Amino acid sequence: MHLNRSNLCWLVLALITVSYLVFWALLLGATAAYSTQDSWLQVLRSPEIRHATFLSLVTCSLAAGFALLLAVPVGYLMTRLEFRGKSWLDAALDIPIILPPLVVGLCLLIFFQTKIGKVIEMAVPFTYQVSGVVLAQFVVAAAFAIRTMRGTFQHLSARPEDVALTLGCTRFQALWHVALPAARRGMVAAFCIAWARSLGEFGPILVFAGATRMKTEVLPTTVWLELSVGNLEAAVAVSLFMVLLAVLVLVAVRATGEKV
Amino acid sequence: MIQLEQLAWKVSGRTILESVSVAIPANTYAVLMGPTGCGKTTLLEILCGLRQPTAGRVRLDGVDVTDLEPRERGIGYVPQDLALFPGLRVREQIGFAPKLRGLPPAEIESRVEHLAGQFGIAHLLNRLPDMLSGGEKQRVALARALAAQPRLLLLDEPLSALDESMRAEAVALLQRVQQEHALTVLHVTHSSSEAAALGTLHLRMVAGRLEAESRA
Numbered sequence: 245m246h247l248n249r250s251n252l253c254w255l256v257l258a259l260i261t262v263s264y265l266v267f268w269a270l271l272l273g274a275t276a277a278y279s280t281q282d283s284w285l286q287v288l289r290s291p292e293i294r295h296a297t298f299l300s301l302v303t304c305s306l307a308a309g310f311a312l313l314l315a316v317p318v319g320y321l322m323t324r325l326e327f328r329g330k331s332w333l334d335a336a337l338d339i340p341i342i343l344p345p346l347v348v349g350l351c352l353l354i355f356f357q358t359k360i361g362k363v364i365e366m367a368v369p370f371t372y373q374v375s376g377v378v379l380a381q382f383v384v385a386a387a388f389a390i391r392t393m394r395g396t397f398q399h400l401s402a403r404p405e406d407v408a409l410t411l412g413c414t415r416f417q418a419l420w421h422v423a424l425p426a427a428r429r430g431m432v433a434a435f436c437i438a439w440a441r442s443l444g445e446f447g448p449i450l451v452f453a454g455a456t457r458m459k460t461e462v463l464p465t466t467v468w469l470e471l472s473v474g475n476l477e478a479a480v481a482v483s484l485f486m487v488l489l490a491v492l493v494l495v496a497v498r499a500t501g502e503k504v
Numbered sequence: 505m506i507q508l509e510q511l512a513w514k515v516s517g518r519t520i521l522e523s524v525s526v527a528i529p530a531n532t533y534a535v536l537m538g539p540t541g542c543g544k545t546t547l548l549e550i551l552c553g554l555r556q557p558t559a560g561r562v563r564l565d566g567v568d569v570t571d572l573e574p575r576e577r578g579i580g581y582v583p584q585d586l587a588l589f590p591g592l593r594v595r596e597q598i599g600f601a602p603k604l605r606g607l608p609p610a611e612i613e614s615r616v617e618h619l620a621g622q623f624g625i626a627h628l629l630n631r632l633p634d635m636l637s638g639g640e641k642q643r644v645a646l647a648r649a650l651a652a653q654p655r656l657l658l659l660d661e662p663l664s665a666l667d668e669s670m671r672a673e674a675v676a677l678l679q680r681v682q683q684e685h686a687l688t689v690l691h692v693t694h695s696s697s698e699a700a701a702l703g704t705l706h707l708r709m710v711a712g713r714l715e716a717e718s719r720a
Contacts (some may be wrong), residue, residue: 403583406552407581407582408589409552409553409554409574410552410554410575410577411648411651412601412604413575421589421604425590426589
């Protein structure tokens with residue numbers, strides 16, 4: 245192949261991409277090389293870690309589901325409606341993304357000590373509960389899901405919805421019958437991102453829901469608990485297990501998404 | 505009959521439409537021409553109710569519809585990109601409006617079959633929009649609009665995506681549809697030949713104003 249300027253440009257861009265992927269491969273390779281067969285067996289046999297795995301799968305799925313339920317209407321509103329102060333609201337929706345995770349946990353903890361928070365806790369207890377794990381995952385994951393849904397609706401023409409309005413739809417019916425079916429791949433992507441984000445969530449969960457074994461312990465908490473007692477091999481094995489789990493679930497969900 | 509009275513549309517301090525007034529009698533095929541960006545599509549969107557005019561009124565058959573929602577106006581709208589619903593088969597596209605109105609399935613099916621036969625797309629009923637040619641999409645969009653039994657049909661450059669050989673056929677189809685459904689049509693086009701072939705009332709818009717008007 246003749247190396248003209250255009251080809252050189254692609255070559256440089258490809259090198260940057262490959263370098264980044266190689267860097268990640270080296271990171272994961274080094275981590276994998278550190279773990280032993282015994283530590284993997286220990287992870288698989290440990291009832292605490294099995295419980296943490298189960299709880300992670302359940303809470304991540306719930307948090308991602310709730311995040312999607314919020315992200316669809318918010319994303320649609322922010323895309324289709326022009327109003328004063330929209331840029332401020334847009335910035336406000338990104339706050340959970342830019343806040344340090346520990347601060348999010350602290351905010352949750354303090355909120356549930358206020359009068360409103362206590363009233364809510366009388367109906368559904370959150371602090372140091374499994375529901376608190378879901379809430380801590382949800383508040384951060386929702387911001388990412390909203391970004392994804394907003395991007396999805398921005399890429400979809402509003403024209404079919406306009407036509408639906410002239411054919412007899414209310415705005416809600418246009419959203420339900422036209423926009424949502426067209427946005428289904430974006431919804432799968434938003435769910436995936438929210439799920440992956442929830443799986444990696446640690447700071448807010450530790451502060452707000454605690455790290456009680458067999459109760460509010462999720463996989464990132466396990467890594468921290470194992471590290472804190474000097475069990476590096478188990479921490480590494482759990483970390484790799486999380487990587488494997490995340491890849492498996494995301495591949496499965498994405499494969500489903502390709503079919504919808 | 506369409507009556508536009510002193511319609512204006514301004515956005516961010518920029519005037520798109522200014523004092524647009526016109527009366528289009530019932531069962532007329534009106535064509536609207538004008539340079540790109542002069543406000544033709546905006547005018548159609550105001551007629552549909554998709555935009556609220558900054559000033560002025562829209563009357564249909566003597567009824568002021570300016571504050572009515574699009575679904576309450578009885579207007580069929582075919583935009584330039586045709587805007588077929590992604591993921592819905594042709595049968596569902598045409599049956600969309602009848603289904604929304606809660607018609608019995610048998611009646612929906614009969615209306616779909618009738619329109620599909622009229623537009624020569626009966627063999628396409630189970631296809632998705634991605635599997636249709638430009639001409640087929642245009643027919644589906646027209647059938648979908650007519651399934652709602654509108655009094656007025658607004659067409660925004662509906663033939664722009666068709667090649668020359670298909671255009672003559674499409675012009676004949678539009679003439680037939682207008683007569684068979686006794687419709688008042690407002691058709692936006694850039695094509696003088698299309699306007700000459702179809703229009704019984706010719707309108708021209710320049711820089712947000714309706715400047716010339718002639719009757720065929």
